[in-house]
Amino acid sequence: MHFISIMFQGDKNNGFDVLYHNMKYGLVASKELSEFFREKSNIEETNSKLMIKLANKANSGCVHGTFAPIWVVLKSSAEKLSSLHLQMVQKISELVKDVSKYADELHKKHKSVKEEEAGTLEAVQAMQASTVAVQKAKDLFSNKMQEFEKLRKDNSSTKDIEKAETKLKKQQDDYKQLLDKHNPVKAEFERRMTITCKVWPNNSSAHRKFLFLNAFLCVYVPLQRFQDLEENHLKQMKEFLSTYIELLQNNHDMVGKVHSEFKRQFMEMTVDKLLEQFVLSKYTGLEKPGEWK
Amino acid sequence: MHFISIMFQGDKNNGFDVLYHNMKYGLVASKELSEFFREKSNIEETNSKLMIKLANKANSGCVHGTFAPIWVVLKSSAEKLSSLHLQMVQKISELVKDVSKYADELHKKHKSVKEEEAGTLEAVQAMQASTVAVQKAKDLFSNKMQEFEKLRKDNSSTKDIEKAETKLKKQQDDYKQLLDKHNPVKAEFERRMTITCKVWPNNSSAHRKFLFLNAFLCVYVPLQRFQDLEENHLKQMKEFLSTYIELLQNNHDMVGKVHSEFKRQFMEMTVDKLLEQFVLSKYTGLEKPGEWK
Numbered sequence: 001m002h003f004i005s006i007m008f009q010g011d012k013n014n015g016f017d018v019l020y021h022n023m024k025y026g027l028v029a030s031k032e033l034s035e036f037f038r039e040k041s042n043i044e045e046t047n048s049k050l051m052i053k054l055a056n057k058a059n060s061g062c063v064h065g066t067f068a069p070i071w072v073v074l075k076s077s078a079e080k081l082s083s084l085h086l087q088m089v090q091k092i093s094e095l096v097k098d099v100s101k102y103a104d105e106l107h108k109k110h111k112s113v114k115e116e117e118a119g120t121l122e123a124v125q126a127m128q129a130s131t132v133a134v135q136k137a138k139d140l141f142s143n144k145m146q147e148f149e150k151l152r153k154d155n156s157s158t159k160d161i162e163k164a165e166t167k168l169k170k171q172q173d174d175y176k177q178l179l180d181k182h183n184p185v186k187a188e189f190e191r192r193m194t195i196t197c198k199v200w201p202n203n204s205s206a207h208r209k210f211l212f213l214n215a216f217l218c219v220y221v222p223l224q225r226f227q228d229l230e231e232n233h234l235k236q237m238k239e240f241l242s243t244y245i246e247l248l249q250n251n252h253d254m255v256g257k258v259h260s261e262f263k264r265q266f267m268e269m270t271v272d273k274l275l276e277q278f279v280l281s282k283y284t285g286l287e288k289p290g291e292w293k
Numbered sequence: 294m295h296f297i298s299i300m301f302q303g304d305k306n307n308g309f310d311v312l313y314h315n316m317k318y319g320l321v322a323s324k325e326l327s328e329f330f331r332e333k334s335n336i337e338e339t340n341s342k343l344m345i346k347l348a349n350k351a352n353s354g355c356v357h358g359t360f361a362p363i364w365v366v367l368k369s370s371a372e373k374l375s376s377l378h379l380q381m382v383q384k385i386s387e388l389v390k391d392v393s394k395y396a397d398e399l400h401k402k403h404k405s406v407k408e409e410e411a412g413t414l415e416a417v418q419a420m421q422a423s424t425v426a427v428q429k430a431k432d433l434f435s436n437k438m439q440e441f442e443k444l445r446k447d448n449s450s451t452k453d454i455e456k457a458e459t460k461l462k463k464q465q466d467d468y469k470q471l472l473d474k475h476n477p478v479k480a481e482f483e484r485r486m487t488i489t490c491k492v493w494p495n496n497s498s499a500h501r502k503f504l505f506l507n508a509f510l511c512v513y514v515p516l517q518r519f520q521d522l523e524e525n526h527l528k529q530m531k532e533f534l535s536t537y538i539e540l541l542q543n544n545h546d547m548v549g550k551v552h553s554e555f556k557r558q559f560m561e562m563t564v565d566k567l568l569e570q571f572v573l574s575k576y577t578g579l580e581k582p583g584e585w586k
Contacts, residue, residue: 025355271531
């Protein structure tokens with residue numbers, strides 16, 4: 001899919017405008033993504049703290065009685081989960097740094113593109129303004145024409161018809177004047193559009209032919225430069241997200257392992273074993289009490 | 294493993310004491326477990342809110358530009374995770390209720406056991422106090438005996454020897470008096486211990502034989518009642534934890550599915566498709582701009 005399609009936009013000639021301003025959305029997206037990751041990293045940090053609190057709760061579990069060994073396992077499991085969250089904080093923070101760095105670079109790149117394309121933007125804006133003015137003059141001219149023809153058809157007075165004809169001619173002059181002004185603006189616009197098209201695949205004569213075929217369009221420039229910019233930007237953004245997904249999935253796997261390990265340890269702690277541990281802890285040795293005589 | 298082992302504790306006779314007081318640790322453990330689950334439920338609630346916040350962050354992502362569709366997927370994924378955390382809040386809260394209810398029941402059960410075993414506890418405490426007193430008197434008597442024999446061996450004066458002999462006889466009388474008092478206390482203690490032993494497997498004559506064989510021990514009572522209480526308690530506690538582990542694992546699986554679904558949707562959003570979507574959103578149709586004449 002090529003940005004070329006964006007140029008098929010009728011008489012507004014704003015394809016360039018759309019693509020020029022779209023650059024800024026890329027920058028916004030990269031900043032927003034870094035904020036999104038930062039928020040996720042904060043969530044992980046909060047969780048790490050909450051799990052430490054939970055581990056402390058398990059740790060403060062009564063050390064007497066048969067249940068005591070289970071607190072040890074619950075505590076250890078919560079501690080492991082806490083450290084996994086902390087690991088995520090570190091890894092996502094690194095990602096945030098990478099995205100922020102990328103946003104800075106993108107900002108610089110956009111600045112240079114904007115500087116280079118400033119003339120084009122000017123030409124585009126001039127073209128837009130001129131197009132609107134010409135269209136308006138054309139509309140006014142055709143109104144005057146209708147008025148003039150209506151008067152003739154209705155056999156109005158010669159005075160009225162002459163008056164209308166004067167108005168019509170004046171409007172025609174205005175329209176022609178604007179058209180004269182429009183032509184160099186249009187030429188500059190088309191020249192600029194072609195410069196902006198830095199890369200045109202293979203055959204530029206095919207391009208020109210295509211331009212002729214599409215002569216009904218005011219603008220026909222693929223704006224490959226914007227296309228390349230945007231493609232590279234999206235590739236980079238997708239890479240950040242791939243890293244993020246990988247982090248999520250690795251972490252998820254490790255959390256799963258902590259759960260499994262917890263379950264395994266818990267299953268090993270049968271009621272009999274818990275009783276045994278308790279008895280052993282209370283067993284103070286075989287001391288002969290002796291008999292009193 | 295039987296609690297019987299706890300009774301092999303030499304001359305402190307505190308096996309009953311240990312088991313009697315151990316009941317309270319069971320109650321403490323059940324209350325602590327319900328608090329532990331409540332804390333975990335609070336963590337889930339916090340996470341549910343944090344994930345909604347994260348979803349809102351994704352939702353406030355710029356709707357313009359090529360990246361916009363990815364925010365939709367990020368938002369939807371965060372929302373799903375939030376609702377999974379909320380599900381956990383509900384499920385763990387139910388578990389907390391069950392554990393609390395059980396703790397109340399256990400408290401009542403312990404109360405009735407304590408009432409029924411009050412006489413035994415009294416006998417145990419009397420036995421402990423009496424044992425200490427007898428031992429003390431025995432030690433004093435043998436001190437006096439040593440003093441008396443030393444005087445005789447050293448050919449001390451008759452007066453000194455007679456004085457020591459009087460002291461020795463007095464101490465012997467004290468010791469005998471205490472022993473006389475000790476015997477009914479011991480009998481009551483042993484009777485009580487046998488009552489506390491509600492269930493003795495199969496052959497009570499074997500039990501009695503075993504008691505003889507272990508005559509050197511002051512106490513030999515399996516205290517099956519405490520054993521049963523503790524076993525049932527541990528089974529119940531383990532059931533609560535099994536439910537908890539199951540909740541954790543089911544939730545973990547569902548979180549994994551959300552991640553996989555997110556990854557799948559993300560992988561489908563190729564750079565080409567993102568560009569296409571963007572172009573379609575900007576594509577305003579083929580309007581013939583017209584030529585001005």
